[in-house]
Amino acid sequence: MLLGCIADDFTGASDLANTLAKGGMRTTQFIGVPAEPAAGDCEAGVVALKSRSIPAAAAVAQSLAALKWLRQQGCRQFLFKYCSTFDSTPQGNIGPVGEALAEALGTRGAVACPAFPTTGRTIYQGHLFVKDRLLSESGMEKHPLTPMTDPDLRRFLALQTKTPVGHVPWATVDAGPDAVKTALKEAAGRGETLVIIDAISDADLFTIGAALAEAPLVTGGSGIALGLPENFRKAGLLSGKGSAFTPVDGPTVVLAGSCSGATREQVRRHAAQHPGLALEIDKIMSGTLTPDQAAFFLMERIRLTPICYSTATPEEVKAVQDRYGREAVAEAIEGFFGELAVTLNNRGVNRIIVAGGETSGAVVSALEIDRLDIGPEIDPGVPALSGSRNGPLALALKSGNFGAPDFFDKAAAVLAGKGVGGMGTEDKSAGGAA
Structure with a gap:
């Protein structure tokens, strides 16, 4: 190295x-x-x-x-x-x-x-x-x-x-x-x-x-x-071998935990074209919404690249933090997304797109992946990644402020090896709030 x-x-x-x-x-x-x-x-x-x-x-x-x-x-x-x-x-x-x-x-x-x-x-x-x-x-x-x-x-x-x-x-x-x-x-x-x-x-x-x-x-x-x-x-030290990334065939889910302006717009656009599950923090904190319930909603719509998201304006985030405490809210949301990712992967989802640094950390830690190969760039600063858990697994981990408005569809295409813009929209329905 x-x-x-x-x-x-x-x-x-x-x-x-x-x-x-x-x-x-x-x-x-x-x-x-x-x-x-x-x-x-x-x-x-x-x-x-x-x-x-x-x-x-x-x-x-x-x-x-x-x-x-x-x-x-x-x-x-x-x-x-x-x-x-x-x-x-x-x-x-x-x-x-x-x-x-x-x-x-x-x-x-x-x-x-x-x-x-x-x-x-x-x-x-x-x-x-x-x-x-x-x-x-x-x-x-x-x-x-x-x-x-x-x-x-x-x-x-x-x-x-x-x-x-x-x-x-x-x-x-x-x-x-x-x-x-x-x-x-x-x-x-x-x-x-x-x-x-x-x-x-x-x-x-x-x-x-x-x-x-x-x-x-x-x-x-x-x-x-x-x-x-x-x-x-x-210095003549590079081999020129390039990337070891391998595209993955299978279903795709989007998990968005960032509250940045860029991610909120990406979520809005994706949820207008694909099924979406909006998480309510009060239900997560009270335990009335579980990762298993969220997984059921997503798996019922898995062919349509569904999205599960917890995004809010800065004012809404502060209000929730004031009720429960900043660290408690962060821990609960990250734990929810981590458990949800594991549940989805155990049920056959092998392409996961994640928005938000803390959310991405929670997801990858929960999946217990030890290393990832680097693939093509989806948008500036965000590559496709491939690893292994229950077979081949492809990921896109996006910082909150990164990516174009149509990032999620582009990421789904690249993870599948179809090239940017290769994913069509199969259904116009959006889901409900949970």
């Missing part, structure tokens, strides 16, 4: 794996820290953790365990992947994990760059933008778990770290890889462990990537990996 990656959630892991696979690296996504060595032909390994919203100390411990395993695989470089909207709290977990990894590797001056221009995430003068809005005005300030109210990444990251936070401005990036390398070396000399670096285009990310050829540690969103495969290619 050449590049060892640690991702703080499951959709972020597949997003990063997608970037590396497109760059020509034979890539495998591992679910949690593996107990066995990676396959000998794995060039990039992405260890998917569910550590974004847990206590910082636990996130550090899990990340160091992943680093230990990746070092045992012989990796030459390591990457800590977090969300392109820098999802975290003033207590962590980006800063604590980044510093712990840097300390373990004996390095400072590590890039911290969540930029992903393809999806509108750019950094200028240390501030994170989502399209034409500052992060704090993008809707992320209302996130139920990690509300992002400060777009100044230097200031926000400084709340989480013990050492100073550096910054490399866009003018330095525009000057080329050598200028970036010099700036990072100077930052390390000043004792700055993590260094925010500006990037407003993919070209900037390729420039930064070229500057990081010898960097022990890189941190950021999936975009920071754009230029890394080329470093290994220039």
Whole structure:
């Protein structure tokens, strides 16, 4: 293994794996820290953790365990992947994990760059933008778990770290890889462990990537990996074997737990064309709606690519959290979707499309899949994935804000190997609320 990656959630892991696979690296996504060595032909390994919203100390411990395993695989470089909207709290977990990894590797001056221009995430003068809005005005300030109210990444990251936070401005990036390398070396000399670096285009990310050829540690969103495969290619280390993804024949279900604006629109569109089961949180909390009942509804309509969803506006989410408590609601919904996915797979569903990082983590953990092969890109940042449970299993794990309005139909087509847009609509009926 050449590049060892640690991702703080499951959709972020597949997003990063997608970037590396497109760059020509034979890539495998591992679910949690593996107990066995990676396959000998794995060039990039992405260890998917569910550590974004847990206590910082636990996130550090899990990340160091992943680093230990990746070092045992012989990796030459390591990457800590977090969300392109820098999802975290003033207590962590980006800063604590980044510093712990840097300390373990004996390095400072590590890039911290969540930029992903393809999806509108750019950094200028240390501030994170989502399209034409500052992060704090993008809707992320209302996130139920990690509300992002400060777009100044230097200031926000400084709340989480013990050492100073550096910054490399866009003018330095525009000057080329050598200028970036010099700036990072100077930052390390000043004792700055993590260094925010500006990037407003993919070209900037390729420039930064070229500057990081010898960097022990890189941190950021999936975009920071754009230029890394080329470093290994220039060194003659890539095999050129490509992806091991295999499409799967069988029924498809969509499970949506994200409350982002993008997912709500995707759910609205899909439920207008396919049967849909809207989950009522009060019924989940009281136990009057069970995963088995939801599975029965979906299996009755399984030929029609049904959707089961728990989406709401930020105001509705807050009202539910006020009634039951934020952690209790999150645990109940994630547990419901995880058990539902297992029940559906046990009944023959072998293509599952999941929307939402926390929901994806719950589903994959419940299915107890240990590794996934990376397939073709469905939409920017979201690849098709294949694994095995009760036979072949295909997955799409979508971060809440990713994907076009028709993402679910496109994903169903790609998982089946039919190509984007290959799925027709068999029925116009939508289901009811539960």
